[in-house]
Structures are given as structure tokens and as C-alpha cells.
Amino acid sequence: MANKKAANAASASSFDSASLNYTKEDFKAKIVHHLHSTLGTSENKATKQSWWKATCAAVNELVYERLTQTQQTHANKDTRAVHYLSAEFLMGRLTANNLHNLHLFNVCSDALKDLGINLTDLCEEEPDMALGNGGLGRLAACFIDSLATLNLPALGYGIHYENGLFRQEIHNGRQIERPDSWREYGNPWEICRPESIQEVALGGYVETIYSEKDGSLKKVWHPAQKIKGVPWDIPVVGYNGTTVNILRLWESKAPESFDWDVFNAGGYVDAQAEKARAETISKVLYPNDSTEAGKILRLVQQYFFSACSLKDILRRYKRAHTLASGKVDYSEFANKIAVQLNDTHPTIAIPELMRIFVDEEGLGWEEAWNICYKVFSYTNHTLLPEALEKWPVYIFERVLPRHLEIIYEINRRFLEGECERVFPGNDFIKAKLSLIEEGSTRMVRMGNLCVVGSHKVNGVAAIHSKLVKEDLFPEYAQIWNDKFCNVTNGVTPRRWMLSCNPELAKLYTETLGSDEWVTKLDKLKDLKKYADNADFQKKFMAIKHANKVKLATVIKAETGIEVDPNALFDIQIKRLHEYKRQQLNLLYILALYRRVLENPDLEMTPHVFIFGSKAAPGYKMAKDIIYAINKVGERINNDARIKGKIKVVFMPNYRVSLAEKLIPAADVSQQISTAGYEASGTGNMKLAMNGAITLGTMDGANIEIVEEAGEENNAIFGLSVDEVKSVKANGYNPWDYYNRDHEIKKALDWLDSDYFTPGFPGELAGIKRALLEGGDTYLALADFRSYSDAHARLEKMYANKKGWAKSAILNSITMGKFNSDRSIQDYVDQVWSLETCLVK
Numbered sequence: 100m101a102n103k104k105a106a107n108a109a110s111a112s113s114f115d116s117a118s119l120n121y122t123k124e125d126f127k128a129k130i131v132h133h134l135h136s137t138l139g140t141s142e143n144k145a146t147k148q149s150w151w152k153a154t155c156a157a158v159n160e161l162v163y164e165r166l167t168q169t170q171q172t173h174a175n176k177d178t179r180a181v182h183y184l185s186a187e188f189l190m191g192r193l194t195a196n197n198l199h200n201l202h203l204f205n206v207c208s209d210a211l212k213d214l215g216i217n218l219t220d221l222c223e224e225e226p227d228m229a230l231g232n233g234g235l236g237r238l239a240a241c242f243i244d245s246l247a248t249l250n251l252p253a254l255g256y257g258i259h260y261e262n263g264l265f266r267q268e269i270h271n272g273r274q275i276e277r278p279d280s281w282r283e284y285g286n287p288w289e290i291c292r293p294e295s296i297q298e299v300a301l302g303g304y305v306e307t308i309y310s311e312k313d314g315s316l317k318k319v320w321h322p323a324q325k326i327k328g329v330p331w332d333i334p335v336v337g338y339n340g341t342t343v344n345i346l347r348l349w350e351s352k353a354p355e356s357f358d359w360d361v362f363n364a365g366g367y368v369d370a371q372a373e374k375a376r377a378e379t380i381s382k383v384l385y386p387n388d389s390t391e392a393g394k395i396l397r398l399v400q401q402y403f404f405s406a407c408s409l410k411d412i413l414r415r416y417k418r419a420h421t422l423a424s425g426k427v428d429y430s431e432f433a434n435k436i437a438v439q440l441n442d443t444h445p446t447i448a449i450p451e452l453m454r455i456f457v458d459e460e461g462l463g464w465e466e467a468w469n470i471c472y473k474v475f476s477y478t479n480h481t482l483l484p485e486a487l488e489k490w491p492v493y494i495f496e497r498v499l500p501r502h503l504e505i506i507y508e509i510n511r512r513f514l515e516g517e518c519e520r521v522f523p524g525n526d527f528i529k530a531k532l533s534l535i536e537e538g539s540t541r542m543v544r545m546g547n548l549c550v551v552g553s554h555k556v557n558g559v560a561a562i563h564s565k566l567v568k569e570d571l572f573p574e575y576a577q578i579w580n581d582k583f584c585n586v587t588n589g590v591t592p593r594r595w596m597l598s599c600n601p602e603l604a605k606l607y608t609e610t611l612g613s614d615e616w617v618t619k620l621d622k623l624k625d626l627k628k629y630a631d632n633a634d635f636q637k638k639f640m641a642i643k644h645a646n647k648v649k650l651a652t653v654i655k656a657e658t659g660i661e662v663d664p665n666a667l668f669d670i671q672i673k674r675l676h677e678y679k680r681q682q683l684n685l686l687y688i689l690a691l692y693r694r695v696l697e698n699p700d701l702e703m704t705p706h707v708f709i710f711g712s713k714a715a716p717g718y719k720m721a722k723d724i725i726y727a728i729n730k731v732g733e734r735i736n737n738d739a740r741i742k743g744k745i746k747v748v749f750m751p752n753y754r755v756s757l758a759e760k761l762i763p764a765a766d767v768s769q770q771i772s773t774a775g776y777e778a779s780g781t782g783n784m785k786l787a788m789n790g791a792i793t794l795g796t797m798d799g800a801n802i803e804i805v806e807e808a809g810e811e812n813n814a815i816f817g818l819s820v821d822e823v824k825s826v827k828a829n830g831y832n833p834w835d836y837y838n839r840d841h842e843i844k845k846a847l848d849w850l851d852s853d854y855f856t857p858g859f860p861g862e863l864a865g866i867k868r869a870l871l872e873g874g875d876t877y878l879a880l881a882d883f884r885s886y887s888d889a890h891a892r893l894e895k896m897y898a899n900k901k902g903w904a905k906s907a908i909l910n911s912i913t914m915g916k917f918n919s920d921r922s923i924q925d926y927v928d929q930v931w932s933l934e935t936c937l938v939k
């Protein structure tokens with residue numbers, strides 16, 4: 100195929116894979132070699148799983164070489180590095196991604212073809228690495244891809260959860276959670292590093308020792324328990340370049356020494372119990388997105404990975420900065436180390452670093468603090484009050500008694516220092532800014548600790564950063580105006596275009612005559628002149644159609660539902676939360692269904708509504724909404740009267756690998772959060788890049804997306820942030836909308852009947868109750884009419900094939916800003932001041 104050759108040539112131009120002895124024949128030999136020597140099987144017996152692992156082993160030969168080179172180069176040059184601390188890394192699958200980033204995808208595919216194996220099939224063997232919930236975790240994964248691609252010295256630090264986010268099954272319309280054991284049969288991408296094991300302490304008490312000499316007080320923490328942290332490294336392969344960074348994930352274990360003591364004392368069974376307790380720490384990911392669990396184990400998880408990571412960072416620093424005298428020179432610490440806190444989850448790293456400096460390394464408080472706040476910076480991802488982490492003081496006392504004392508001291512110095520200077524004698528503001536919330540249960544406010552203990556605080560989209568500064572932390576902004584900044588999120592075009600939409604990538608590379616756009620996504624703007632070109636439009640829409648045909652097959656296989664690829668594919672994929680308003684989408688579906696029933700000859704484009712979403716297991720309303728979507732879908736999909744004009748599909752077990760199939764097939768991207776509630780969104784970017792038109796509110800990054808793509812090429816609706824504020828301030832009454840809007844009333848009353856749940860009236864009534872008696876916190880009814888009008892505009896747009904193609908193309912090629920490489924460059928410039936380091 101001529102096209103395929105061209106794409107091959109384009110990628111080889113920027114990176115010569117032949118020079119690395121990875122020709123097709125070499126690759127074949129390597130795969131077969133690993134099938135024999137690593138997997139212990141043979142060509143005629145090997146399962147797909149074995150072929151997949153043998154392929155990974157062949158790729159790893161190159162990955163490990165580069166990894167070693169990268170680490171040596173960084174160590175020799177003693178580079179400044181950023182350490183991205185995150186409780187979540189939602190990596191998904193790595194095989195196709197690594198192959199693309201090494202420019203080996205086509206070579207590998209051809210080699211396997213010779214061996215009678217299909218690479219795309221093989222990639223399906225890999226379980227998703229789902230060590231995250233949603234946006235925040237996937238952002239971390241995109242960021243480490245970009246850091247390596249930009250040749251920046253960086254480490255990701257997180258938790259090696261034995262079980263990632265639960266697998267979702269749908270039984271009679273309801274979500275059932277099943278454990279996700281992603282590494283049960285081995286994972287070829289992780290390397291255990293026993294030589295870098297760390298030990299961290301928990302619990303116990305603090306002893307105060309008075310010094311006769313100088314009258315000072317020395318604090319000694321006597322912990323009750325020690326936990327071993329075993330590091331697992333995942334190589335992070337940069338695109339094009341030679342940098343292979345690592346993601347280091349900590350697994351918790353009981354220290355052998357501890358077991359042994361108890362064992363000797365005859366406590367073999369107790370020792371096993373102790374071991375189980377220690378291993379519980381990294382057993383499972385908390386399945387909450389944007390709501391905090393408030394469980395002790397979660398605080399222990401946070402401390403466990405933060406403390407292991409800091410110890411690792413210090414060990415590496417000491418290797419390069421220990422003086423001949425044996426003393427460590429900490430004067431360079433803040434010049435060499437940057438630590439980014441991905442939300443407040445790793446905040447405990449701030450008092451932990453102070454503890455190490457003051458209690459263990461003998462630095463004075465001020466000297467320690469002067470280093471500490473320069474090291475840390477904090478990203479805020481939400482304004483939702485239920486997501487802002489607070490930990491009861493009594494839990495801190497039990498788990499981290501010394502850290503609590505340090506937090507008190509940070510607080511005292513802040514309140515008596517900076518706070519008093521700007522707000523002299525203002526006890527009201529001091530109470531608000533205090534790291535401790537006074538009340539019946541005293542709480543440590545992790546967000547406040549982050550702001551005080553970091554030199555930069557950023558939000559994740561322009562509007563969000565403005566709200567962080569003006570609404571969430573206004574008094575802090577008066578004290579430290581320059582601390583606050585914005586870094587709009589981004590996503591990696593390697594996974595979210597090149598790898599998941601290869602045909603579109605090929606069209607772009609061929610038309611531009613270069614694949615430069617894969618790193619410089621702005622280059623796609625050069626295609627603007629083709630947006631009106633009939634031939635280009637035809638090709639673009641043919642690719643979209645082929646992607647829809649493929650998705651239709653997946654939908655049929657997963658749900659049994661038949662959908663027509665000629666219908667409009669309207670997709671809402673994201674965690675289930677009332678602020679994201681899947682219930683608004685459902686209300687519109689109900690209204691549309693009624694319109695068709697009342698007017699069977701209604702002219703309309705067949706419309707497929709596709710959902711993918713997990714609900715936090717303890718979030719009742721979210722689970723009720725999933726149930727309602729499934730029940731309404733069942734009724735609609737089986738109603739012959741509407742002649743297939745509407746289909747509703749709920750795709751079970753939404754995850755990264757499923758997103759990669761859904762996104763390239765989307766015509767419409769639903770981004771319909773109540774304005775002011777979605778910090779940024781990142782799915783909105785992925786969908787737009789792949790040519791979906793955004794049906795959305797002026798919230799988060801949607802604002803910046805339509806600024807790039809043009810509002811006329813999208814369907815924007817609903818109240819703005821300011822309007823939401825004023826509607827709420829003026830006393831919002833959802834009943835007014837119910838009583839005045841016939842369609843709203845009919846749709847809600849329908850949910851109250853047994854139309855969708857025959858024999859079980861009222862099963863779906865909870866949604867109606869939340870929207871009326873519950874006060875409709877997220878203004879779904881207030882935005883309904885405007886949403887419905889936006890749908891009507893979309894329908895009109897879709898009816899005009901050329902107009903639609905043009906808008907879809909313009910959306911796709913104007914998303915350059917949302918390349919996560921750009922986000923990382925913004926962090927480098929505004930927050931980290933890092934330098935690139937070329938490897939070899």
C-alpha cells in the first residue's frame with residue numbers, strides 16, 4: 100500500500116530506527132528469541148498472551164538501553180529535576196504507545212504479520228493500568244509522556260496499587276464493582292528495584308528532650324510501626340527523543356526485621372497479621388473522583404508514598420552533595436529539586452521534608468523553611484467543597500504525631516508573620532487562613548497547607564485559575580499575589596491522535612508532508628486551507644465513518660445493541676457526577692423520545708447517545724443515574740414506533756483503552772457541566788482533536804477550546820459562571836422551570852411512573868426528587884431549554900454535510916494549544932525553571 104509506505108517514510112525521517120538494528124527481520128528474530136528464552140514456549144504452542152509478552156520483551160531491549168543512558172546522563176550532569184507526586188497515574192495500555200514513541204510501530208506490525216500475528220489484536224491482550232480515577236490521574240500520565248518527549252529530567256512518583264480502579268459490570272442496568280487485578284499474570288513494563296527499597300514510620304509518640312546546654316527542645320519521634328516501600332519502575336518513553344524517564348510506584352511490605360522479631364517470640368501468626376496490615380496500604384485505589392473519603396488508610400497511603408518518594412529524592416541528592424567532611428550541603432537543594440503536588444493528596448510531603456531537615460539533618464527551622472517552600476508547588480484541580488481535603492486532628496495525632504506538631508509550628512509562624520503583617524489583628528481572616536479549622540472536630544486543611552508551603556499554586560484552566568485566586572484563596576492572594584498562576588491542561592497527541600486514530604494521523608502527515616505535528620500540534624493549523632476543500636473533507640469524513648463502523652462492532656459485541664454508523668454519534672464519557680450533568684443529557688433524551696412518539700413522522704437525523712462512566716461505589720445518586728440511563732435506553736432501543744431514530748448506549752467499564760475506541764468515532768462531544776464546576780476537563784480536548792463538535796457550557800477549558808476553534812463551529816449553551824452565581828444568589832427555584840416548561844414536566848413525571856421499569860413504579864424517581872425537592876444544586880433545569888436549543892442547532896449543522904465537515908476539521912486542527920507538551924512548557928517557564936537535557 101503506497102499510503103503506508105509514505106507514513107513509514109515520514110516517521111523514519113525524524114528518527115532512524117534502522118540505525119538501531121530494528122529492521123523487520125531483526126524484530127522478528129528478537130520476538131522469536133524472547134518467545135523461546137523469556138516466555139519458555141514455541142511458535143506453535145504460544146498463546147496471544149505469550150506473543151504479546153515476547154513482543155514487549157523485544158521492545159524492552161531498546162527501552163532499557165535508553166533508560167540506562169538517560170539515568171547516567173542525568174546523574175553525570177547533576178541536572179535539576181522535577182518530581183511529579185501523584186496518588187494516581189492512569190496509564191492505560193503501554194504497548195502501542197511505546198512502539199509509537201520509539202517509531203517501531205510499523206516495523207513491529209510488519210514483523211508480526213510475517214509471523215502470522217496481528218499487532219492490534221495483540222495489544223488487546225494488555226490489561227489497562229488503571230491506577231487512577233479520571234481526569235487527574237490521566238493528566239499525570241499525559242504529563243510524564245510530555246516530560247520525556249521534551250527531554251526534561253523528571254520522575255513520576257506514586258503508589259503501586261495491587262488493584263486499580265474497579266472493573267464495572269452492568270447487571271440489569273445497575274453498576275456492579277469487581278476487583279481489577281491488572282498484574283495478576285505479570286506485567287512486562289514494570290521493573291522491581293529492591294536495591295532502592297525505603298522504610299517509613301507510622302504512629303507512636305513524640306518525646307521532647309530538653310538540652311541543659313542551650314535550653315533548646317529536641318523532638319524525637321518514636322514510631323509504633325515501620326513499613327517497607329518497594330519501588331517498581333515503569334519506563335516512560337519520550338516521543339522522537341532518546342529520553343526514557345521513570346515512573347516509580349511504591350508497594351508496601353512489612354519489613355523482614357519486624358516479622359523476624361515476632362516470629363522468634365513465637366508470634367508466627369501475629370507476624371503474618373502484621374504483614375497483611377502493612378501490605379494493605381498499597382492494596383487498592385480509593386475509587387472517589389472529586390470527593391474525599393476521609394478514611395485513615397487513605398491518609399496512610401498518602402504519607403506512605405510521599406515519604407518513600409522524599410527519601411528516594413534525598414538519597415539521590417546526598418550522593419551528589421555530600422562534602423568531604425561527611426556533612427551534606429543543602430544549599431543547592433532547592434536548585435536541584437522541584438516537587439509538584441498533584442492536588443492535595445501528597446501535601447504531607449511538606450511537613451515531612453521539614454521533619455527530615457529539622458529533626459534528622461540538624462537544620463534550623465528558618466534555614467529549612469527557606470529551602471522547603473521553594474521546592475514545592477501545588478496544582479489545584481477542583482473548587483468542589485466536598486473534594487477539598489481536611490483531616491481530623493485526632494487522626495493526625497494517631498498516625499503522624501510529629502507532623503502535626505510541625506504543621507502547628509508552620510501555622511503559628513504564618514499567622515504571626517505574613518498574615519499578621521497584611522491583616523493586623525483580623526481574627527476573622529486568621530481563622531479562615533489558619534491551617535487548622537476550629538470546631539467540634541478540629542481539622543487540618545490540606546489546601547491551606549499547600550498554599551503556605553509552596554512557591555506556586557496553579558489552577559488547570561484560565562477560568563478555574565481565576566476562581567482559585569478570587570473565590571477560593573482571595574486572602575492568600577492578597578498576601579502572595581504572585582504565587583497564583585494558570586497552567587491550562589493538555590493531553591498527549593501521541594496517544595490521543597497518532598495511536599488511537601491512525602488513519603486521521605496518516606491523512607494529516609501525508610497532506611502536510613511531515614509528521615512534525617505529533618510534537619508541534621500547532622502545525623495542524625496549516626491545514627486550515629483544506630477545511631473547505633471537498634476532497635479533503637471527503638477523506639476526513641470517510642475516516643470518521645470508518646471509525647464509527649468499527650465502534651458499532653464494539654458496541655454490538657459489548658451491549659448487543661445495533662447502531663447505524665450513519666447516525667449521529669453523540670458521546671458523553673467521563674466520571675458520573677451530578678455537576679457533570681449526565682442527568683441533563685438524559686432529560687433531553689426523554690424529551691426527544693416524547694417528541695418522536697407524538698410525531699412519528701418527525702424529520703430527524705438518527706441519533707445515537709453513547710455514555711461511558713463509572714460511579715463512585717458509595718455515591719447513591721450517581722448509581723441511580725446509571726440505572727436510569729440503562730432503563731430508559733432499554734425502552735427506547737426496543738420501541739419499534741420510533742424506527743431506530745434514537746438509540747441509547749451505555750458502554751460498560753469505561754476506561755482508557757475504551758476511550759481510545761470511542762473518541763475517534765464521536766461526532767458530538769458533550770461537555771455540559773454547570774459553569775464554574777468543571778475545573779478544566781481533558782476529554783473535551785481529546786474529542787475535539789479527533790473532530791468532534793463540542794456541545795458544551797462556558798466552563799473549564801471549553802472556553803479556551805471554542806476560543807481556538809470558533810464558537811460558530813460548536814454548540815455552546817447555558818448559564819455562564821457569573822450567571823450561575825447570580826441565579827444562586829437570587830434564590831433558584833427549580834419548580835418554576837418544572838411548572839413553566841411542559842417538556843421538563845413531562846420528562847420528570849415520566850421518571851416517576853413505571854414506563855421504564857414496568858412493574859416497579861418510582862424506581863427512577865430519585866432523579867426527579869433531586870432536581871425538585873433537592874433544589875437542583877447544579878441547575879440542570881435552568882439550563883434545559885438552552886441545551887435543547889443547542890441540540891436543535893447541532894441537528895441543523897449536521898444536516899449540512901459540507902458545513903459539518905468543515906466545522907469538524909476546524910475543531911480538530913486548531914487544538915494545538917491543548918498539547919500537553921505546551922502545558923509542560925508552561926510549568927517549566929512559570930513554575931519549575933527546568934532545563935532540557937539531551938541524552939547521548
Ligand code: Z57
Binds near residue numbers: 235389486
Ligand atoms: C479529578 O479527576 C479532578 C479533580 C479532582 O479534584 C479530583 Br480528586 C480528581 C479533575 C477535574 O474534575 C477536571 O476538571 C480536570 O480536568 C482534571 O482533574 C485534571 O486537572
